[in-house]
Amino acid sequence: MRHFLHAIAGFGMLASTASAVAAQDSPLAADGPATFDAIPADAVSPFGGLSLTPTRVDLQPGSGVQTVTLFNSGQQTVTYRIDSVELEALEAGGYAPLEEGETPDWSASRYIRFAPRQVTLKGGERQVIKVISRAPRDLDAAEFRSHMRFSSIPTVAPVDEDETSDQTETSDSVEVSVGLEYRITIPVVLRTGQGEAGTNIRTAELVYDAESDQTKVEIELEKTGVWSNVGTVRVLDAAGEELALQRGVTIHTPLQSRRISLPLEAETAEPARVVFEAENEDGVILAQADLL
Numbered sequence: 001m002r003h004f005l006h007a008i009a010g011f012g013m014l015a016s017t018a019s020a021v022a023a024q025d026s027p028l029a030a031d032g033p034a035t036f037d038a039i040p041a042d043a044v045s046p047f048g049g050l051s052l053t054p055t056r057v058d059l060q061p062g063s064g065v066q067t068v069t070l071f072n073s074g075q076q077t078v079t080y081r082i083d084s085v086e087l088e089a090l091e092a093g094g095y096a097p098l099e100e101g102e103t104p105d106w107s108a109s110r111y112i113r114f115a116p117r118q119v120t121l122k123g124g125e126r127q128v129i130k131v132i133s134r135a136p137r138d139l140d141a142a143e144f145r146s147h148m149r150f151s152s153i154p155t156v157a158p159v160d161e162d163e164t165s166d167q168t169e170t171s172d173s174v175e176v177s178v179g180l181e182y183r184i185t186i187p188v189v190l191r192t193g194q195g196e197a198g199t200n201i202r203t204a205e206l207v208y209d210a211e212s213d214q215t216k217v218e219i220e221l222e223k224t225g226v227w228s229n230v231g232t233v234r235v236l237d238a239a240g241e242e243l244a245l246q247r248g249v250t251i252h253t254p255l256q257s258r259r260i261s262l263p264l265e266a267e268t269a270e271p272a273r274v275v276f277e278a279e280n281e282d283g284v285i286l287a288q289a290d291l292l
Contacts, residue, residue: 034126035126036124036125039051040053040069049071049074049123050070050071050184052184053069054186055186056188056230058189058191058230059108059133059189059190059191061192061194065130065133068128068131068148069129070127070129071121071125072121072125072126073124075123076123077121078120079118079120079153080119080120080150081152082150083149084114084146084148085146085185086146086147087147087185089252089253092261106144106253107145108189112133112146113131114131114132114148115129115130116129135192141192141193141227142226143190143195143227144192145187145190147185147186148187149185150184150185151182151183152183187252189253191227193226195226196227197229198225198286200224200287201274201289202220202257203218203220203289203292204219204274204289204291205292206218214263214264216262216263216264217261217262218261220258220259221257221276222257223251228250228252229251230250230278230279231279232246233245233262234276235262236271236272237271238272243265244263271291273290274291275288
């Protein structure tokens, strides 16, 4: 059986960016496994002892190397494979597979490398994986995207996918596949040139959904810069009290807009305003709009 789970910044909340590290003389060189005492609170830990942090990698112009840390918190020794895949981003959030062999012009795969690409970890060990940019310095302002996939190598023959059933949920961040082979997939975003990020709230309106018997705030974001922002969408009442939120929201390349639907839990809630705040920047407001 295989199913997909998706989350925003920590399974519905996760979307933290990777920390930059200085480029070394041999950027592909990597240290071996090391033991750890505890898994960081922001790590995604869906199953089978496989955990990792962060859940999104951002490579800025001039930033040659970023890192992702993989943890085996289980008791069995597991071999993991790291490779690059392409996924189509959806306006409503989440991803869809591309045609086999299709490499879009927005793919970052041609410019990025991972080291190491395979690692064996005993229970209680971790491994730092380097994400290395090989993008030429003279590229125009642009944003590229691919996805970094961590797969456990099965110890038994995999089940034929035609004999399995799939279930899918959507988000902007982590994709998880569960079967005999465990997988976690996270986005890698590469920015080049001298560009700027920008986002605007095109529409924000209150809508009653008869099917779910819920009142929702329907929001459409539009990308106004060459690069995308990552942030939190909040619905506020007239007094500034938070009524609903969604973290880790972004408009992935090549999309120019993103649709979000946030249900209001309280029947008496009176939403008045929507704000889009930058992630990891002390709540800097990138865009805001009154509800229609």
